[in-house]
Amino acid sequence: MEISLESKIPTGSVAMKWSKYREQMRLVNPANKRKFEIIVVGSGLAGASAAATLAELGYQIKCFCFQDSPRRAHSIAAQGGINAAKNYRNDGDSVYRLFYDTIKGGDFRSREANVYRLAEVSVNIIDQCVAQGVPFAREYGGLLDNRSFGGAQVSRTFYARGQTGQQLLLGAYQALSRQIYAGTVKMYPRTEMLDLVIIDGQARGIITRDLVNGKIEAHSANAVVLATGGYSPVYYLSTNAIGCNVTATFRAFKKGALFANPCYTQIHPTCIPQSGEHQSKLTLMSESLRNDGRVWVPRKPGDIRHPNKIPESGRDYYLERIYPSYGNLAPRDLASRAAKNVCDEGRGVGPGGRGVYLDFAGSIERFGKDKIEERYGNLFEMYERITGENSYSQPMRIYPAPHYTMGGLWVDYELMSNIPGLFVIGEANFSDHGANRLGASALMQGLADGYFILPQTIGGYFATQRNGRYPSDYPEFKKAEEEVRDRISNLLAIKGRRTVTDFHRELGKLMWDKVGMARSEKSLKQALDRIPEIRREFWENVSITGDAGDLNPTLEHALRLADFLEFAELLAIDALWREESCGGHFREEYQTEDGEALRNDRNFALVAAWEYRGIDQFPVLHKEPLIYEEVKMTQRSYK
């Protein structure tokens, strides 16, 4: 198949592109919409909002999620908030400023036109969510409250206590539920997509496994939308839910969809440090805590005094010292690496010396304990439940952890991948966050794609389609079903001696050590040597108990890990190829004298989109140049 990387960015000034696109886009007649069936995989913010909105427009939708209910997708765990360029604070915010901040925060590696559109529709998202009954925080006058958030100098973040993701997801889930009741969406919970089906070069359906009875089924449609999130659990320990996985996007990659910038992974600076080997996941403490908390470590290495016993003179508020204008609100990648550096200097605190303090004493003194409790009460409770420590009376301990992945399937301006009929939205695509995502922008992007962008752009695709659907017993579907059955029976037949979790831990540790917060040619080559060995051993020695015909969590995990074991290699290949540092991708060879990321705009101001060529084959690189018409690329500085 000839691959074209046509980004389809409309011409004209960046501020007019989306209006112009909408004026000129082709529409589908209302009476014809119900003839088109769309598969939406994933029911998080992007998937649920897309499924609901497409159904409202009149399309027939099938929506799939592996959880027992669409309400449980991992978007639910987002704590801090959602950005929107409302300028309710009168503090100088605007669509342009949100656009610029996002481009700059992404270290000039995102697509300008997509980001401008994201900033434009951000204001509609808030209106939509308020109308749905999302209980955003309010002021005494009854109007919406805002706060500032990592990497921003204006207060544009809307929030619902520390549970913004939950409330936005429930809003989308309720909109989805309304459509399920109306019969326009058929929901398939506890059902996992295991392959994509392509007929005549177009995405025509998927193969799924019913997780309760193991039934393998083919589903045919006019288009497939992947809203399946990111791939942080390639590191095993991350802040993601246990079930988050790369399978849907990786399977699409193996069927010809290009995977873009997989090396852009975000390490979140404020997570609860690991307490031991048994750890199954890391818990995020919302970044909003950095608004009122000050980050510090002891000035001297090996100072093991209780934090409250260390006087001001013995403390190094290193973010305030290194980044005087942003201080504790420095962007995530800078804050994370700074934490790693002070711990590498032996100044870390807590078990294993991998932690830094986040101190609220000053804010409690200034605003009172009640105000801090109102803002972060649930987070402080959560912290105490996990660590047994009270953060009102002593500082929290935090450490960076994998959290979000900016890379994803390549999409054009219409959010369609290089495979016609395959759309990718939310964290699963690559386009909006560049090399680093700003705080409170993930919720914004998921809902922008799902409520406002995809429902418009998908019509343009259908308007050019004359073909009906293929029956789900068409040969391509049968063949894909057989392949899935074979994959499962091969796994069950191994009957080895090591558990799936054991392999996953090994892969995760390798990725964290060699392809984590700081990468080098040497560490990446070591990872690339080792990953295929782990993969080979997995396929010879993994132990999966239970049957294929029942609920079998061990088998589910093995299927997901099998894909991570191939995907990890792609991530490392991309990281090795990108000989520069930018955003979340930090190559030790490329840094300024101050230890900041050193970009190479001449050679790497482009999207690296990889094409699959077979297992153990080197993928083929396709390049999309990033052309900045509006913004001038600058060296990022948060000093």
Add this chain to the structure above:
Amino acid sequence: MKLTLRVWRQKNSTTPGKLVEYQANDISPDMSFLEMLDVVNEELIKRGEEKIAFDHDCREGICGSCGMVINGRAHGPLAATTTCQLHMRSFKDGDTITIEPWRAAPFRIIKDLVVDRSGFDRIIQAGGYISVSTGGAPDGNAIPIPKEDAEKAMDAAQCIGCGACVAACKNASAMLFVAAKVSHLSLLPQGKVEQDHRVLNMVNKMDAEGFGNCTNIGSCEAVCPKEITLDNIARMNRLYMRALLSDS
């Protein structure tokens, strides 16, 4: 720590289940309850046995996936805590812990500790929303909402749909779950428009799904990990009566 576990094992919904005893060794007090089960499961797999199935996902107390009855109490001994946020420091070395699934007729057991809670989804589908389609919403600040009302709505909206309330109720009533959604939406001006219709449809669906009636014992409130209060049930009852009267 060393513990003795008595765990409900059931192959699938058609096969009868029973309590099976396991030893959990080398348990650290810093482990979460689910991490303790992970350790036991790794041992089971190494012995060639099937692991204990339980629902879990975010492991930070917000997705509502996990839930088991621990020593007779939904989500275990700590107040306002989901199973995944319970840590082993709440137990003592040598303890025997009995672990069972949610037991309620409308929650069919799928396997071991995993139950079918799709009845909750169907109740929400019957009316747990504000009927606005995407596009055309007025400005977010067009309708001021008193902070107090917004906070109360948020208190109710925190429900994670875990089902502990049903598991704890001797009548397997879903009143706290339904009341949380009815309250959340009815406390906001946007949600008042459809409130009569909503409460009638949701309550009727709850009954049709086989959930029992409320007899005001309050076990649900006691086990709710998100501290949804009984006032919500009182509010729903008022709204329901009002809707019935205005309907007739």
